[in-house]
Amino acid sequence: xxxxxxxxxxxxxxxxxxxxxxxSPMKGHSHVYWYxxxxxxxLKFMVYLQKENxxxxxxxxxxxxxxxxxxxxxSILRIQQVVRxxxxxxxxxxxxxxxxxxxxxxxxxRLTVV
Amino acid sequence: xxxxxxxPGPLSVPEGAIVSLNCTYSNSAFQxxxxxxxxxxxxxxxxxxxxxxGNKEDGRFTAQVDKSSKYISLFIRDSxxxxxxxxxxxxxxxxxxxxxxxxxxRLTINx
Numbered sequence: 001x002x003x004x005x006x007x008x009x010x011x012x013x014x015x016x017x018x019x020x021x022x023x024s025p026m027k028g029h030s031h032v033y034w035y036x037x038x039x040x041x042x043l044k045f046m047v048y049l050q051k052e053n054x055x056x057x058x059x060x061x062x063x064x065x066x067x068x069x070x071x072x073x074x075s076i077l078r079i080q081q082v083v084r085x086x087x088x089x090x091x092x093x094x095x096x097x098x099x100x101x102x103x104x105x106x107x108x109x110r111l112t113v114v
Numbered sequence: 115x116x117x118x119x120x121x122p123g124p125l126s127v128p129e130g131a132i133v134s135l136n137c138t139y140s141n142s143a144f145q146x147x148x149x150x151x152x153x154x155x156x157x158x159x160x161x162x163x164x165x166x167x168g169n170k171e172d173g174r175f176t177a178q179v180d181k182s183s184k185y186i187s188l189f190i191r192d193s194x195x196x197x198x199x200x201x202x203x204x205x206x207x208x209x210x211x212x213x214x215x216x217x218x219x220r221l222t223i224n225x
Contacts, residue, residue, distance in 0.1 A: 004157075033212065040122065042202055042215035043158065056211055091157055103213070105150075105157035 002027070004094050004106035005074075012112045013082050021077040021109045025094030032075045033103065034067060037089040049075060082113045117141050120203055120216030129225050133190040137203035137216045140184065144205040144214075147179050149188045152200045152218065161201075162188070193223045 005024040013019050025032050030051050035043040045059040049069035060067065064082075069075040079086055089110045093103040120137045127133055135149075146165055150158035162177045164170045164186075170177045176189040186205075190197055203216040 035213075035215075040217070042118075042120070042217045043204075043213070044215070045212040048211045059212070103160070105159070107155075107157045110155075 006106035006109050010110050019079040022074040023092030024074040029094035029096050031095045033093045034077050035091045084113045087113045117214050118216040122217050124220040126222045133193050135188040135201050135219050137186050143207040145208045146206045147186050148204045150202040195223045195225050198222045
């Protein structure tokens, strides 16, 4: 059973471009969470999704950021018109149901904006 | 004030030492307390979790929660070089769907 798969592992974008980060949850998991980790900081919650629904996006910046988890395919975190401050590691976690303690994290996507 | 405070270290100890890692928090609604280990350039890996107050032991690891003091600890006995990593505390309230993380403590075990 493969773990949470994130791709790409590393992504370089120029200022103003779009970044698309993908997350395939573990098999049987229908709940996905995105977190952002800035250098030397802990993880900050961004958004919680179930299939075809955004449940909690209280941690998402109001502009340029969006997330989806379609019926088929991976969850996507999209950042439009990236700025240098978006450079961070973005982690996805999945759980089989509503979050208890069994949240499994992927290896992350490291976004660098140049 | 951050909801969860964790000393970022770095902490460096000799192999075989007992390591104590700690977090304090301000939100009395937190009920679930976790410790994650994160190796460099990797994702967080759940080590232990505790519900409410008390102690929990798993091999060389012991987690303690003191809700009256809003203070949690992770102890590592007989520390090994392979324990070198960043340790993150995380917590959440009953029914909450998001984890609140501490900053992480970078630990190095020297052979």
